[in-house]
Amino acid sequence: MARLAGVSHQTVSRVVNGSPRVAAATRDKVLEAIAELGYRPNRLARSLAGGAAESVTVLTADTSLYGPEAALRGIEKAARALDWSVQISVLDPADTHSDADIIARLPRAGEPTIIMAHDEPGMRAKQVLLDQQPHAMVAIGPYTAEELAASPWLVGMDDGKAAAEATRYLLDLGHATVHHLAIPTSTGTFGGGKAHRAEGWARVLREAGRTVPEPVPSGWTIAEAFKAVQPLVADPEVTAILCGNDHLALATMRAAHLAGRSIPGDLSVVGFDNTPFSGFTTPALTTVNQDFESVGRGAFELLRHRVDGSIPRPVPGWPEPELIVRETSGPPSS
Amino acid sequence: MARLAGVSHQTVSRVVNGSPRVAAATRDKVLEAIAELGYRPNRLARSLAGGAAESVTVLTADTSLYGPEAALRGIEKAARALDWSVQISVLDPADTHSDADIIARLPRAGEPTIIMAHDEPGMRAKQVLLDQQPHAMVAIGPYTAEELAASPWLVGMDDGKAAAEATRYLLDLGHATVHHLAIPTSTGTFGGGKAHRAEGWARVLREAGRTVPEPVPSGWTIAEAFKAVQPLVADPEVTAILCGNDHLALATMRAAHLAGRSIPGDLSVVGFDNTPFSGFTTPALTTVNQDFESVGRGAFELLRHRVDGSIPRPVPGWPEPELIVRETSGPPSS
DNA sequence: CTGAAAGCGCTTACAG
DNA sequence: CTGAAAGCGCTTACAG
Numbered sequence: 001m002a003r004l005a006g007v008s009h010q011t012v013s014r015v016v017n018g019s020p021r022v023a024a025a026t027r028d029k030v031l032e033a034i035a036e037l038g039y040r041p042n043r044l045a046r047s048l049a050g051g052a053a054e055s056v057t058v059l060t061a062d063t064s065l066y067g068p069e070a071a072l073r074g075i076e077k078a079a080r081a082l083d084w085s086v087q088i089s090v091l092d093p094a095d096t097h098s099d100a101d102i103i104a105r106l107p108r109a110g111e112p113t114i115i116m117a118h119d120e121p122g123m124r125a126k127q128v129l130l131d132q133q134p135h136a137m138v139a140i141g142p143y144t145a146e147e148l149a150a151s152p153w154l155v156g157m158d159d160g161k162a163a164a165e166a167t168r169y170l171l172d173l174g175h176a177t178v179h180h181l182a183i184p185t186s187t188g189t190f191g192g193g194k195a196h197r198a199e200g201w202a203r204v205l206r207e208a209g210r211t212v213p214e215p216v217p218s219g220w221t222i223a224e225a226f227k228a229v230q231p232l233v234a235d236p237e238v239t240a241i242l243c244g245n246d247h248l249a250l251a252t253m254r255a256a257h258l259a260g261r262s263i264p265g266d267l268s269v270v271g272f273d274n275t276p277f278s279g280f281t282t283p284a285l286t287t288v289n290q291d292f293e294s295v296g297r298g299a300f301e302l303l304r305h306r307v308d309g310s311i312p313r314p315v316p317g318w319p320e321p322e323l324i325v326r327e328t329s330g331p332p333s334s
Numbered sequence: 335m336a337r338l339a340g341v342s343h344q345t346v347s348r349v350v351n352g353s354p355r356v357a358a359a360t361r362d363k364v365l366e367a368i369a370e371l372g373y374r375p376n377r378l379a380r381s382l383a384g385g386a387a388e389s390v391t392v393l394t395a396d397t398s399l400y401g402p403e404a405a406l407r408g409i410e411k412a413a414r415a416l417d418w419s420v421q422i423s424v425l426d427p428a429d430t431h432s433d434a435d436i437i438a439r440l441p442r443a444g445e446p447t448i449i450m451a452h453d454e455p456g457m458r459a460k461q462v463l464l465d466q467q468p469h470a471m472v473a474i475g476p477y478t479a480e481e482l483a484a485s486p487w488l489v490g491m492d493d494g495k496a497a498a499e500a501t502r503y504l505l506d507l508g509h510a511t512v513h514h515l516a517i518p519t520s521t522g523t524f525g526g527g528k529a530h531r532a533e534g535w536a537r538v539l540r541e542a543g544r545t546v547p548e549p550v551p552s553g554w555t556i557a558e559a560f561k562a563v564q565p566l567v568a569d570p571e572v573t574a575i576l577c578g579n580d581h582l583a584l585a586t587m588r589a590a591h592l593a594g595r596s597i598p599g600d601l602s603v604v605g606f607d608n609t610p611f612s613g614f615t616t617p618a619l620t621t622v623n624q625d626f627e628s629v630g631r632g633a634f635e636l637l638r639h640r641v642d643g644s645i646p647r648p649v650p651g652w653p654e655p656e657l658i659v660r661e662t663s664g665p666p667s668s
Numbered sequence: 669c670t671g672a673a674a675g676c677g678c679t680t681a682c683a684g
Numbered sequence: 685c686t687g688a689a690a691g692c693g694c695t696t697a698c699a700g
Contacts, residue, residue, distance in 0.1 A: 008687050013679065021685055038466070042442040042677050044378045048692050049679035064407065064610070073398065076424050085441060087421045090410050107419060108376040108693090132372070222614050247611065254614040276398070277581065277611060280556050280588040342671050347695065355669055376693050382676050383695035442677090 005033035016041055043085070054084040056303060057106055059125045060116035061091045065220060066245070066275045067292045068116045071140055074296025075114060082304075091121035099128045110136050112307050114299050117141035118185050138303040140295060142185050142196045153306070155299040159272070162288045162321030163200030166242055166270050169323060171208055174331045175240040175268065178205065180215040181229050181252060183244030197272065201242055218248055225251035233259045239267060239332040246271035246278045249285055253328065264330035274324055283327035294318030339367035350375055377419070388418040390637060391440055393459045394450035395425045399554060400579070400609045401626045402450045405474055408630025409448060416638075425455035433462045444470050446641050448633050451475035452519050472637040474629060476519050476530045487640070489633040493606070494534030496622045496655030500576055500604050501538040503657060508665045509574040509602065511539060514549040515563050515586060517578030531606065535576055552582055559585035567593045573601060573666040580605035580612045583619055587662065598664035608658055617661035628652030 002009045007026060014022050015030040022030075033039070047055065056079055060068050072088065079086045089105040091097055102125045106113060110133050117126045117139040129137040130153065143156040170178045178201065180186075186198040198215050205212045218228040225248040232238050233256045243249035249271030253263055261267045263283055271278060271287035278285040295318055336343045341360060348356050349364040356364075367373070381389065390413055394402050406422065413420045423439040425431055436459045440447060444467050451460045451473040463471040468487065477490040504512045512535065514520075520532040532549050539546045552562040559582040566572050567590045577583035583605030587597055595601050597617055605612055605621035612619040632652055 009677090010679080010688090011686060013677095014686085017679090023685060026685080040437055040440070040443045042382075044382050044442055045677035045692090046679070048376075048378050048382055048694085049677075050692055064403070069398070069403065073424070076422065080424065080426075085421055085439075086423070087419055088410065089420070090407070090414065092414075103374055105419075106374070108378055109374045222610055226614065250611055250614050254616055254618075257616045276556055277584055280560065280584050281615065282588055282591045284588075343693090344672090344695080345670060347693095348670085351695090357669060360669080379676090379693035380695070382678085383693075384676055 004037065005030045054082070055087065055107070056084055056112045056114060056300065057087040057089060058114045058116070059089050059091060059102070059105065059122070059129075061093050061119045061122050062220065065118070066247070066273055067290070068118065068140075070292035071116065071296035071299070074293035074298075075300045076296075077293075078297040078300040091125060093119055093121055095121075097121050097124060099124075102128045103132065109133070112303050113137045114303055115139040135306050135309070136303075138299050138306065140299050144196055153302075155295060155302055157290055157295060157318070157321055158196070159288070159290065159321050160196035160200030160203075162290070162323065163197040163242065163272075164204045165200075165323050166272075166288055167201045167204040168208075169325070170240045170242065170268060170270065170329065171204065171210070173240075173268065173329065176332075177210045177213060178240045178242050179213050179232055179238050181225065181232065181241055181243045181248050182215040182217050183248065184217070184220060186215065186217075186244055197244055218244065218251075220247075222247045222251045226255055229255050230259075233261055233267065236261075236266075240270075240329075241267065242270050242272075244272055246273045246275040246285060246287055248272075249278075249287065249328070250281065253281065253283075253285075263328050265333050268329040268332075270323075270329055279326065281328075286326045286329040287324055288321050289319075289324050290321045291319045338371065339364045388416070389421065389441070390418055390446045390448060390634065391421040391423060392448045392450070393423050393425060393436070393439065393456070393463075395427050395453045395456050396554065399452070400581070400607055401624070402452065402474075404626035405450065405630035405633065408627035408632075409634045410630075411627075412631040412634040425459060427453055427455055429455070431455050431458060433458075436462045437466065443467070446637050447471045448630075448637055449473040469640050469643070470637075472633050472640065474633050478530055487636075489629060489636055491624055491629060491652070491655055492530070493622070493624065493655050494530035494537075496624070496657065497531040497534030497576065497606075498538045499534075499657050500606075500622055501535045502542075503659070504574045504576065504602060504604065504663065505538065505542055505544070507574075507602065507663065510666075511544040511547060512574045512576050513547050513566055513572050515559065515566065515575055515577045515582050516549040516551050517582065518551070518554060520549065520578055531578055552578065552585075554581075556581045556585045560589055563589050564593075567595060567601065570595075570600075574604075574663075575601065576604050576606075578606055580607045580609040580619060580621055583612075583621065583662070584615065587615065587617075587619075597662050599667050602663040602666075604657075604663055613660065615662075620660045620663040621658055622655050623653075623658050624655045625653045 002012050015027050076086050115126045117123050126139040138153050140155050143154050145158045148154050167178050180201050182198055202212050218225040229252045241252055243252055249269050252269050256267050271285045274287045274289035278287050336346050346364055349361050410420050449460045451457050460473040472487050474489050477488050479492045482488050501512050514535050516532055536546050552559040563586045575586055577586055583603050586603050590601050605619045608621045608623035612621050
C-alpha cells in the first residue's frame with residue numbers, strides 16, 4: 001500500500017487522518033493508491049495504538065422494551081454523528097451475572113459504557129462498572145431530579161412529576177381515587193431504583209386526602225400485565241387506572257373490555273411513554289409522552305465528556321414528560 | 335501482571351485462553367495475580383494479533399421496526415452464546431450512503447457483517463458488501479425459497495406462502511376479494527426485493543378468478559399507514575384488507591372505526607408479524623406469526639459458517655409463518 | 669511445560 | 685513536509 005504510493009507507512013496514516021502537514025502532491029498519490037487497492041483502515045488497530053478510542057458499549061437487559069429501544073436509537077444516532085461505533089450486549093434477566101461476567105462483556109478495560117439500569121442485571125452492572133471504571137460509565141434509569149443532581153453518572157427523566165400530573169388530571173376529572181398498575185422498576189422488586197412513577201402518583205393522592213390503594217405489580221410483558229390487572233378491572237369501585245407504560249395500558253383496556261367495562265365510561269385508563277401505537281388504539285390512549293431518544297443522546301454526550309474529563313456534568317436538554325390527553329380518560333360515570 | 339505471577343507474558347496468555355499445556359501450580363499463581371490486579375484482557379488487541387475475531391457488525395436501517403428489532407435480538411443471543419461481540423450501525427434512510435460510507439462503518443476489512451436489507455440503504459449495503467467481502471456477509475430480507483436456495487448469503491422467511499394462506503382464508507370466509515395495504519418492501523419502491531407478501535396475495539386471488547385490486551402502498555409508520563388506508567376503509571365495497579404488518583393493521587382498524595365501519599362485521603382485517611400487542615387490541619388482531627428472532631439466529635449461524643468456510647449452506651431451522659385467527663376477521667355482513 | 673522472538677495494523681513523538 | 689523508531693496488548697509459531 002505505502003509502497004504503491006511510494007511513501008512511508010506513516011505518511012499514509014497522515015493522509016487517512018487528514019493531517020495538514022502533507023504536500024498536496026503526496027496526498028493525491030496516496031489517495032490514488034487507496035482507491036486502487038480498496039484500502040480500508042483497521043479501527044481495531046487504530047484504537048489499540050492509542051488513537052481515538054471512539055467506541056461505546058451499551059449494556060441493556062431487554063431491547064424489546066420501548067424505553068431502552070428508543071434510548072439505544074438515540075445513543076446510536078449521537079454516536080454515529082461523531083463517528084463512534086456502538087456495541088450492544090444484552091444481560092439476560094434469567095441468568096445470574098457475576099461481576100466477572102459483566103466485565104468480560106467489555107472489549108477492553110476502561111471501555112466507555114452506557115448501562116440501561118431498569119432491572120436487576122442492569123442495576124448490578126451499574127454497580128460493577130461504578131467500582132471498576134467510574135469515569136467511563138453512565139447509567140440510564142428512572143431517577144429523581146435530586147438523584148440526578150447528586151450522581152453525575154446518572155441520566156434519566158423525572159417521571160414522578162409526570163405521574164403526579166396525570167394523577168391530578170384524573171382527580172380533577174372527578175375520580176375518587178386512582179389505582180396504579182406498576183412496572184417492575186416501580187415496585188422496587190429488583191432492589192434498585194425507587195418507585196418514581198408510583199411516588200408521584202401516591203403523593204398527589206395523599207395531598208388530596210384520598211385513599212392510596214396498594215399499587216398492583218406487573219411484569220414487563222403485555223401478557224403478564226393482562227393477568228395482573230384482572231382483579232382491578234373486575235372491581236366496579238375502580239374507576240381510574242394509571243398504568244406504568246402503554247403496554248400495560250393496552251392490557252388493561254383489553255381486560256376491561258372482556259370484563260364488560262367500557263372505556264372511558266366505566267373506567268379511565270392512562271398510559272406512560274406515548275409509544276407509536278398509543279395514538280391508534282380504539283379508543284386512543286391518554287398517556288404521558290417521554291422522549292427516550294433524547295435521553296439516549298444525552299447519555300452519550302455525558303459519557304463522552306466524562307471520558308475525556310472535559311465537563312463535570314453537562315445538562316442534557318430534553319423535553320419534560322408531558323400528559324397527552326386522548327380518548328381513554330374521562331369523568332366517572334355515576 | 336506477568337511479573338507479579340513471576341511468569342512470562344505468553345504464559346499468562348495461555349492461562350487466560352485455557353490452554354491445557356500449563357502446570358496447575360503456574361496456572362494458580364497466574365489466576366491469583368489476575369484476581370489481585372483486576373486484570374481484564376483487551377479483546378481489540380486479541381483480535382488484532384490474529385486470535386479469534388469473534389465479532390459481528392449489524393447494518394440496519396431502522397431499529398424501530400418490529401422485524402429488524404426482533405432479528406437483532408436473535409443475533410445478539412446467538413452471538414452471546416458463543417461469546418462474540420455485536421456492533422450495530424444504523425443506516426439513515428434519509429441519507430444517501432456512498433459505498434465508502436458503508437465500508438467505513440465496519441471496524442476492519444473483512445469484518446463479519448449482517449445486513450437488514452429491508453429498505454434502500456439496506457439493499458445498497460448488501461450490494462457493496464457482496465462485492466467487497468462476499469464470504470463475510472449475510473443479508474436478511476424478504477426472499478422466496480428459490481432466491482434463498484440460489485444465493486447462499488441470503489436469509490429470510492418465505493412470507494409469500496403465509497400471505498397466500500391468509501388470503502385463501504379470507505376468500506373461504508366468503509369475501510369477494512381481498513385488498514392489500516402494502517409495506518414499502520412489497521411495493522418494490524426501493525428498487526430492491528420483490529413483493530413476496532403481495533405476490534402470494536395476488537396469486538391466490540388470480541387462481542380463484544377474483545379481481546386483483548391495486549395494492550395500496552404505505553410507509554413504515556402507523557401515521558403513514560393511517561393516511562394511506564383512508565380511501566380503502568371509506569369504500570363500502572372493500573370488505574377485507576390484508577395488511578403488510580401489524581402496525582399497518584392497527585392503523586386500518588383505527589381508520590375503519592373513525593369511518594364508522596365495524597370490525598369484523600363490515601370489514602375484516604388481517605395483519606402480519608404477530609407483534610406482542612396484536613393479541614391485546616380490541617378486537618384482537620388476526621395475523622401471521624413470524625419468528626424473526628429465529629431468523630436472526632439463523633443469520634448469525636450462517637455467517638459464522640461462511641466466515642470459516644466450514645459449511646456451504648447450513649439450513650437454519652425456524653418455524654414457518656403461520657396464520658393466527660383471532661377476532662378481526664369474519665364473513666362479510668351482506 | 670515455559671520463554672524469547674516476531675508481528676497483527678496502526679499511532680504518537682522524535683528526527684531531519 | 686516526510687521517514688526511522690518504538691509501542692499499543694495481545695497472538696502464534698519456534699525453541700528448549
